Amino acid sequence: MSELFVRTLREDPADAEVPSHRWLVRAGYIRRAGPGLYSWLPLGYRVLRNIERIVREEMNAIGAQEVHFPALLPKEPYEATGRWTDYGEAIFRLRDRKGAEYLLGPTHEEMFTLLVKDMYSSYKDLPLSLYQIQTKYRDEPRPRAGLLRGREFVMKDSYSFDIDDEGLAKSYAAHRDAYVKIFNRLGFEYVIVHAMSGAMGGSASEEFLAIAENGEDTFVRSPGGYAANVEAVQITPPEPLPYDDAPAAHVEDTPDTPTIATLVDLANARFPRADRPWQASDTLKNVVLMITEIDGTRHPLVIGVPGDREVDMRRLAAQLAPAEVEPFEDEDFPAHPQLVKGYLGPVRFAEEPEALLGEESMTKIRYLVDPRIVAGTRWVTGANEPGRHVFDLVSGRDFTPDGVIEAAEIREGDAAPDGSGPLTLARGIEMGHIFQLGRKYAEALGLKVLDQNGKLVTVTMGSYGVGISRAVAAVAEGTCDEKGLCWPRELAPFDVHVVAAGKEDVVGMAAADLAVQLDEAGVSVLLDDRSVSPGVKFADSEIMGMPTIVVVGRGLANGVVEVRDRKTGEQVEVVVEDALTEILAAVHGA
Ligand code: ATP
Ligand code: MG
Numbered sequence: 001m002s003e004l005f006v007r008t009l010r011e012d013p014a015d016a017e018v019p020s021h022r023w024l025v026r027a028g029y030i031r032r033a034g035p036g037l038y039s040w041l042p043l044g045y046r047v048l049r050n051i052e053r054i055v056r057e058e059m060n061a062i063g064a065q066e067v068h069f070p071a072l073l074p075k076e077p078y079e080a081t082g083r084w085t086d087y088g089e090a091i092f093r094l095r096d097r098k099g100a101e102y103l104l105g106p107t108h109e110e111m112f113t114l115l116v117k118d119m120y121s122s123y124k125d126l127p128l129s130l131y132q133i134q135t136k137y138r139d140e141p142r143p144r145a146g147l148l149r150g151r152e153f154v155m156k157d158s159y160s161f162d163i164d165d166e167g168l169a170k171s172y173a174a175h176r177d178a179y180v181k182i183f184n185r186l187g188f189e190y191v192i193v194h195a196m197s198g199a200m201g202g203s204a205s206e207e208f209l210a211i212a213e214n215g216e217d218t219f220v221r222s223p224g225g226y227a228a229n230v231e232a233v234q235i236t237p238p239e240p241l242p243y244d245d246a247p248a249a250h251v252e253d254t255p256d257t258p259t260i261a262t263l264v265d266l267a268n269a270r271f272p273r274a275d276r277p278w279q280a281s282d283t284l285k286n287v288v289l290m291i292t293e294i295d296g297t298r299h300p301l302v303i304g305v306p307g308d309r310e311v312d313m314r315r316l317a318a319q320l321a322p323a324e325v326e327p328f329e330d331e332d333f334p335a336h337p338q339l340v341k342g343y344l345g346p347v348r349f350a351e352e353p354e355a356l357l358g359e360e361s362m363t364k365i366r367y368l369v370d371p372r373i374v375a376g377t378r379w380v381t382g383a384n385e386p387g388r389h390v391f392d393l394v395s396g397r398d399f400t401p402d403g404v405i406e407a408a409e410i411r412e413g414d415a416a417p418d419g420s421g422p423l424t425l426a427r428g429i430e431m432g433h434i435f436q437l438g439r440k441y442a443e444a445l446g447l448k449v450l451d452q453n454g455k456l457v458t459v460t461m462g463s464y465g466v467g468i469s470r471a472v473a474a475v476a477e478g479t480c481d482e483k484g485l486c487w488p489r490e491l492a493p494f495d496v497h498v499v500a501a502g503k504e505d506v507v508g509m510a511a512a513d514l515a516v517q518l519d520e521a522g523v524s525v526l527l528d529d530r531s532v533s534p535g536v537k538f539a540d541s542e543i544m545g546m547p548t549i550v551v552v553g554r555g556l557a558n559g560v561v562e563v564r565d566r567k568t569g570e571q572v573e574v575v576v577e578d579a580l581t582e583i584l585a586a587v588h589g590a
Contacts, residue, residue, distance in 0.1 A: 001528040001540075005042050008540050018214045020477035021146030023485045027543045029472075036143025036151030043544065044472065046493035048154065051471050052133050054185050054490065055156045058178045064129035064158050069111045071135050075101040077110035081444040085294050086322040092137045092151075104137035109441045109463055112159040116459070117447040123163045125449065126459070127171055131158030133468060145214065147473035148429060154469040159437075160462040163451060168436055168460045172204065175434050175464045183208055183431065186471060187488030188478040193219045194228035195433060196318050205232075205435035209428030210474045217428050218314070220410055224420020229430075230410050231318035234371075236417045237404075241376025243394045251349050255387040258342035260285060260307040263389060267380060271391065283307030284369075284379035284393070286344040286357070288328035291320065300328060300336060302344065302357050304369035304381075304401065309408040316407035338363050338384070345382035345390060346399035356384050359402050368405040369395075429474045430467070437461040479567075485545030486567050494526040495587045497546035501534035501553030510576070511552040514561070517580050523587050542566070548586050550579070 006028035015032070016022040024030050029044030040048060056066065075093075078084040084091070084103070092104040105111070112130055120128070136155045143151050160171035176192075183190045188210050195207040207229055209219055218230040252271060257263040260280050267278040285307040292298050301320075303311055317325055333341055338348075338356060346367060348356040357367035373379075375396030383390040393399065413422045442448070442459045451457045467474075479486045489495070496518055500511035508529060515527040526546060528537045534553060541549045551562040560573040563582055574582040 001526060001537075002530045004526070008543050016146065018145045018148070018477060019480050020148070020473040023480050023543065023545075024146060024473065024476055027485050027545065029485075030147065032146075036140060036149070038147060038150060038152075038469075043493045047472050047475075047487070047491050048469060050491045050493075051186065051468050051475075052154075052156075055133065055182055055466055055468065058182045058185075059129075059131050059156070059158060061181075062129065062174045062178045064131045064178075066132060067115070067130050068132050069105070069108055069115075069134060071105050071137065073103050073105045073108075073111060075103055077114055077445065078103060081110055081441055083110070088294060088322055088324070090138045090140065092139055105134070106136055106138045107155070107463075107465070108132070108134065108157055109159065109437070109461075110445065113441045113445045113447050113461065116161055117445060120161075120449060122449050123451050123457075126161055126163050127167050128161045129158055129171060129175075130161075131156060131464075144216075145473065147469050148477075149216070150469065153467065156466040156468055158464045160464075161447075161459050162461075163449065163457065163459065165460060168438075168462055172434065172436050172462050175462065176206070179208055179432050179434060179464070179466070182466065185490055186431075186475055187490065188475055190431065191219060191221065191227050191428065193428075194232045195435070196229065196232045205433070207430050208432035208434075210431050210478060211426060212429045212474065212477055213427055214477060215427040215429040217430050218425055219428050220414075220416070220423040220425055222416035222418075222421040222423050224416065224418070226416040226418050226420045226423075230312070230425070231315050233315075233410050234406055234417055235408075235410075235414075236419075237371040237374055238377075240374045240396070243376040243378070243397055246376075246378060246394050246397070247392045249347070249349075249353065249390050249393045249398050251383045251385075251388055251390045253387060254389040257387075257389065263307075263380065267389075267391075278380070280308035281306045282378075282380055284345070284373065284381035285309075286346070286367075286382060287311045288332075288339060288344065289316070290326045290328050290332060292324045292326070294322050300332070300339070300365050301325070302365055302367045303405060303407050304346070304367065304373060305408040306370060306372055309370070309411070311407050312409040315409070316405070319405055319407060336363070336365075339365075340382065340384050340386055343382035343384060343386055343388060345384055345393070346401070347390065347393060348384040349390065353398065355399060358400065367401045368403050368407075369401040370408045371404045371406065372408075373401070373404075429470070429477070431471060431474055432464070432466045434464045435462065437463045480545070484543035487545050487547060489547050489587070489589070492545070492547050494524045494546050496523055496548045496550055496583060497526045497528065497541045497544065498550045498552065499528045499534070499537045499541055501537060501551050502556075503531070507552055507556055510556055510561075514550065514552060514579055514583075518583060521580065521584055523584065548583060550583060 009026045012022050013025045030038045033039045133156045162168045195205045221227045257266050287303050289301050291301045346357040347353050355361035377395045379393045439458045447459045448456045498515050500508050515525045518525045549564040564571045
């Protein structure tokens with residue numbers, strides 16, 4: 001410790017929002033270099049390397065081979081797949097001295113595809129899995145929580161190449177098994193959830209989420225084993241209803257009812273139903289949003305949801321990506337005078353009813369609805385005049401949306417789409433993502449091989465990522481306590497932290513002697529040999545979080561040292577002669 005390049009801090013860094021960020025900075029593991037950019041200090045770098053080692057071992061075990069690409073990449077392959085534009089502002093772009101355009105790789109599907117295309121030409125060469133551990137760059141709109149969402153970060157990305165779907169399914173399963181092993185070894189609580197494949201395209205897709213209150217992802221689970229990122233939940237739509245004997249739509253005066261609650265109250269007071277009171281879920285709420293397409297064009301979009309549900313902006317954004325979505329602001333309304341704020345609906349009733357929303361309507365504004373709004377459902381919704389609503393507006397009879405969209409919030413207690421029970425919601429940190437990409441990249445970049453019959457076929461691919469630097473923070477987040485970091489054994493920078501607690505030479509010598517013995521026994525040791533008070537040393541040992549802390553101090557007079565378990569706080573005194581054996585047993589989990 002007297003030589004280690006480290007300084008622990010007594011104060012929390014001002015920009016730290018979450019415990020892992022706070023402790024990693026305070027314990028001297030990382031330092032901020034810029035927004036979303038961190039430098040690794042010796043302790044932090046050892047944790048990062050440990051995670052890399054685990055990931056390498058498990059990747060190698062399934063026969064994946066390690067390669068390494070540049071982080072600085074030419075733009076052409078990314079143009080060929082459309083991602084040069086699809087990735088939008090998240091790509092760091094740059095020009096060389098000749099004016100040629102480059103990017104700092106946000107992920108490497110294109111490069112792997114081209115490399116395999118360069119080298120392989122026959123089905124006999126497949127299956128193949130390649131991986132790299134590489135620094136990635138994304139100009140994230142909101143870098144946050146230290147290493148959890150950086151603009152430069154370390155990712156393991158691997159790619160499988162197969163001749164057919166069956167092969168892809170096997171490669172995917174092998175990766176999934178490897179991921180289970182990796183995350184079990186990293187030692188945190190995780191869930192595997194159905195996921196969206198986002199900007200990547202492709203089909204089957206799962207995420208590994210660390211369960212964490214501070215996570216940015218929300219996932220749902222059911223008692224019957226359904227688990228999904230909330231973005232990926234697809235509700236089971238009800239059956240269409242007959243509407244032959246439904247009454248005709250009728251417009252009513254509903255003054256001062258700009259909200260769903262005021263509308264429901266008024267409907268119950270003035271137009272009571274015979275069977276039961278009106279509820280928010282009888283109303284159709286139409287929410288206007290402003291969409292910015294990848295090419296920069298902007299246009300409104302209206303989403304219709306049952307009035308008892310909000311539009312979930314994350315679910316919506318996931319559906320619309322790579323286009324971006326923002327709320328429609330008050331100053332956007334004047335440019336669209338047909339949209340009456342608070343009284344928006346799909347139909348206008350001037351003389352004849354006329355469609356107001358939809359690509360075929362007078363406004364040509366795209367109109368998407370929640371899947372619950374099936375044909376035959378009847379709604380109370382805005383009549384597109386201030387203070388007026390329409391009742392008994394029947395979907396499929398009176399209005400036809402342009403399509404459906406999964407953007408309504410998912411609530412605690414909603415039924416799981418597979419009928420496996422009520423959903424509960426929790427938060428998590430995305431640690432890994434595996435998906436069956438299919439042929440999108442191989443097609444775009446012309447990766448074909450000859451099959452058994454001498455016919456050229458397009459290769460099918462899988463893509464698999466682990467956030468290595470994010471894992472450092474996620475494990476810290478899941479394991480730290482009120483005193484500091486608290487590493488699982490496989491990740492800790494050192495196995496044992498030996499504290500020489502006392503000024504006397506005998507203390508220093510006994511501590512150093514024990515450290516040497518441990519070192520010779522193959523245990524990595526951090527020895528606190530500084531001339532600072534025992535109190536400072538104890539506090540630092542707790543902040544830094546090595547799993548075993550050995551205190552050589554006052555007890556030495558009685559021939560004992562103290563062995564502490566950082567996680568449980570358990571302390572035992574052991575006689576000096578047995579110390580080595582006892583500590584080795586603790587380290588090796590005996
Ligand atoms: P997120 O939804 O959190 O932005 P993503 O879907 O963009 O993640 P992928 O493109 O699938 O992530 O990348 C694979 C892995 O890389 C993720 O599972 C995550 O662990 C990690 N990762 C992604 N973005 C970042 C980042 N900005 N900082 C640190 N790790 C990241
Ligand atoms: Mg992302």
